[in-house]
Amino acid sequence: MNDFLSEIEYAGLISRIKRLSDEILYSTRDYYKTVGLDIEPNWHLVFYLLERNGSMTITDISQELRMSHPACVKIIKKMKKKGYVLTKTDDSDSRRQLLQLSDKSKAQLPFFRKHWDAGIKTTEDLIADSPHFVEELKQLELKIDQKSYKDRTLDNLELE
Amino acid sequence: MNDFLSEIEYAGLISRIKRLSDEILYSTRDYYKTVGLDIEPNWHLVFYLLERNGSMTITDISQELRMSHPACVKIIKKMKKKGYVLTKTDDSDSRRQLLQLSDKSKAQLPFFRKHWDAGIKTTEDLIADSPHFVEELKQLELKIDQKSYKDRTLDNLELE
DNA sequence: TATATTTGCGTAACTAGTTACGTAATAAAA
DNA sequence: TTTTATTACGTAACTAGTTACGCAAATATA
Helix, strand or coil: CHHHHHHHHHHHHHHHHHHHHHHHHHHHHHHHHHHCCCCHHHHCHHHHHHHHCECCCHHHHHHCCCCCHHHHHHHHHHHHHHHCCCEECCCCCCCCCEECHHHHHHHHHHHHHHHHHHHHHHHHHHHHHCHHHHHHHHHHHHHHHHHHHHHHHHEEEEEE | CCHHHCCHHHHHHHHHHHHHHHHHHHHHHHHHHHHHHCCCHHHHHHHHHHHHHHCCCCCHHHHHHHCCCCHHHHHHHHHHHCCCCCEEEEECCCEEEEEEEEEHHHHHHHHHHHHHHHHHHHHHHHHHHHHCCHHHHHHHHHHHHHHHHHHHHHHHHCCC
């Protein structure tokens, strides 16, 4: 296969994870374009959340997805622009913007779901030969959660 | 742990990989800032390559790292601006820009290496409880390489 | 009740990648 | 030798995330 990132072993592992993630992201966007899905790859999580919960704020979503709120602001802004999300100011707290799916979203959801399901199937196929992957990914998440990559590396620096 | 991305199982797996990758990337940048490393996290691969090979072109690097050449152009541009990389036009082909590490780079490499090694140690620590991770990641890379996420998903769509 | 703190969210400025396009130099083909 | 195709690389415009900052509304405290 002759891959530099693999050759350097642990020094390239993190970059390989990023490379895999990027590759799938761009391939998914390519897929969406091909089949005529007028949405971005990361939006489907917001559709999922709003469909399940009915109404949520930016802060709610950013907590559920564990990403920064400015990232969510950007996503929602685009989804609103395309008419997939509606906002309504909370009566009891004017800071809170209640988000919900528009009728356009609801009408398109079955179509979206068909494609999302095909993607999920792809994910299942991909890790079919990797029976420990999900469990070991979870381990990584847990460890990173307990102590950050930065703090771990600072500790490792002192050991030398 | 109560994590939405984990709850939805395969529908959230790709996003979890991205989340992990992002988290480590930003944590590494934070680390660099803390210890006074005046470089970006992704540069270390270029340092590795140029140190090993002496002189390379943008195209060489993009092939080795398997990323687009415009991405490399951006990285090299910044590295040049900071004085870490020098360019020299190839005598026999004026299109080719031969890149090499500057004296500043060479002088700092031992310092850099100390921190990169600490990071590698962190990676090793992290996957110490995930004995199959590297092998299964490789499997994923191979499968994606054989048939893209897009093509796999198109096939899965037809099956329904 | 007046003041201080927290919360929600919006924006700015940054890095990191992509695809699409253009241009000049080299190589290949007519 | 002239034309055509390929290669190297630079730029533009886009998405996707981050941190840092600001401001107004709500809440807690003095």
